Amino acid sequence: xxxxxxxxxxxxxxxxxxxxxxxxxxxxxxxxxxxxxxxxxxxxxxxxxxxxxxxxxxxxxxxxxxxxxxxxxxxxxxxxxxxxxxxxxxxxxxxxxxxxxxxxxxxxxxxxxxxxxxxxxxxxxxxxxxxxxxxxxxxxxxxxxxxxxxxxxxxxxxxxxxxxxxxxxxxxxxxxxxxxxxxxxxxxxxxxxxxxxxxxxxxxxxxxxxxxxxxxxxxxxxxxxxxxxxxxxxxxxxxxxxxxxxxxxxxxxxxxxxxxxxxxxxxxxxxxxxxxxxxxxxxxxxxxxxxxxxxxxxxxxxxxxxxxxxxxxxxxxxxxxxxxxxxxxxxxxxxxxxxxxxxxxxxxxxxxxxxx
Numbered sequence: 001x002x003x004x005x006x007x008x009x010x011x012x013x014x015x016x017x018x019x020x021x022x023x024x025x026x027x028x029x030x031x032x033x034x035x036x037x038x039x040x041x042x043x044x045x046x047x048x049x050x051x052x053x054x055x056x057x058x059x060x061x062x063x064x065x066x067x068x069x070x071x072x073x074x075x076x077x078x079x080x081x082x083x084x085x086x087x088x089x090x091x092x093x094x095x096x097x098x099x100x101x102x103x104x105x106x107x108x109x110x111x112x113x114x115x116x117x118x119x120x121x122x123x124x125x126x127x128x129x130x131x132x133x134x135x136x137x138x139x140x141x142x143x144x145x146x147x148x149x150x151x152x153x154x155x156x157x158x159x160x161x162x163x164x165x166x167x168x169x170x171x172x173x174x175x176x177x178x179x180x181x182x183x184x185x186x187x188x189x190x191x192x193x194x195x196x197x198x199x200x201x202x203x204x205x206x207x208x209x210x211x212x213x214x215x216x217x218x219x220x221x222x223x224x225x226x227x228x229x230x231x232x233x234x235x236x237x238x239x240x241x242x243x244x245x246x247x248x249x250x251x252x253x254x255x256x257x258x259x260x261x262x263x264x265x266x267x268x269x270x271x272x273x274x275x276x277x278x279x280x281x282x283x284x285x286x287x288x289x290x291x292x293x294x295x296x297x298x299x300x301x302x303x304x305x306x307x308x309x310x311x312x313x314x315x316x317x318x319x320x321x322x323x324x325x326x327x328x329x330x331x332x333x334x335x336x337x338x339x340x341x342x343x344x345x346x347x348x349x350x351x352x353x354x355x356x
Contacts, residue, residue, distance in 0.1 A: 040231035043312055047224035054217040061210035062145050062159055066274060071208035073276055077291030080284040084203040098200055105170040113177035124226060125173035132222045136165045160214035161207040167194035168219040175309055180239050180317045184248020188255045191306025195299050202295055209294030216305040223309060230318060239317035255303050262300025269293035
């Protein structure tokens with residue numbers, strides 16, 4: 001048996017059904033059920049990996065004194081960053097625009113699904129956003145954190161960030177409702193918008209970088225778990241091999257650059273910014289460096305969280321069930337009209353006709 005011809009875990013391959021395309025069953029040479037099993041396995045692993053990373057971020061940036069000091073320095077450093085101060089001072093309407101964009105993003109997610117009549121997938125996407133927001137609220141309220149005594153003038157810990165959770169949740173929810181050929185373009189552009197929302201919350205002093213990073217991991221875990229559930233139910237099928245990748249390049253390429261540059265620069269600067277003294281006063285240059293390091297890390301993680309589902313669903317279509325393969329013409333008519341639960345391939349059972 002070939003490596004790509006693995007049966008469904010837990011039993012023998014299921015027989016062909018009317019929903020299986022002839023190309024999928026015959027030309028691809030793949031056993032029925034193996035494709036959805038592979039999608040389920042990799043999305044489930046991504047979900048568990050996101051949960052593990054979330055645990056590491058929580059332990060490192062919330063429970064340790066060094067992580068809390070770094071987060072406070074990144075929040076305080078926004079005042080020493082002239083670029084961030086200038087943008088916020090000259091554009092005070094950014095706060096209202098951010099809130100408005102979040103509302104419009106939710107409306108867009110639901111509207112696209114309803115217009116395309118993907119009611120079940122729209123419900124799944126909206127449910128994933130609500131689940132991520134609920135988990136965020138539970139973590140903010142009940143996740144244990146040390147009592148902070150030396151953060152006068154700073155916002156209380158908002159781990160994870162609600163704004164980033166909502167923005168990235170909408171971006172990844174579009175994976176389920178947009179057409180397969182436009183998935184890369186739409187989801188990539190929406191993820192760039194989520195990166196901008198997270199960067200604004202840090203620059204405005206509403207959240208620490210760790211809050212934005214945690215929000216991205218929560219959303220990624222929820223959506224990967226949802227994709228694993230859809231694959232388990234057999235709601236995925238092979239997608240086209242050409243076309244969608246080229247359509248999404250205008251959004252995917254900038255997203256990859258943001259993820260690579262953000263993670264690279266953030267990890268490069270992290271070693272210098274973690275060596276802050278235990279007590280104030282701090283050097284303004286160090287605070288500014290901590291702020292830029294936090295911005296880079298947060299942007300890189302949010303961008304990477306948007307790229308992971310696109311990579312996991314490469315050549316995978318979740319937009320409805322496949323249409324059964326049917327042929328018309330005298331050969332099929334001579335063989336008889338097939339029943340609804342019968343799969344018809346390129347050849348009939350009429351032995352009076354043969355191909356020479």
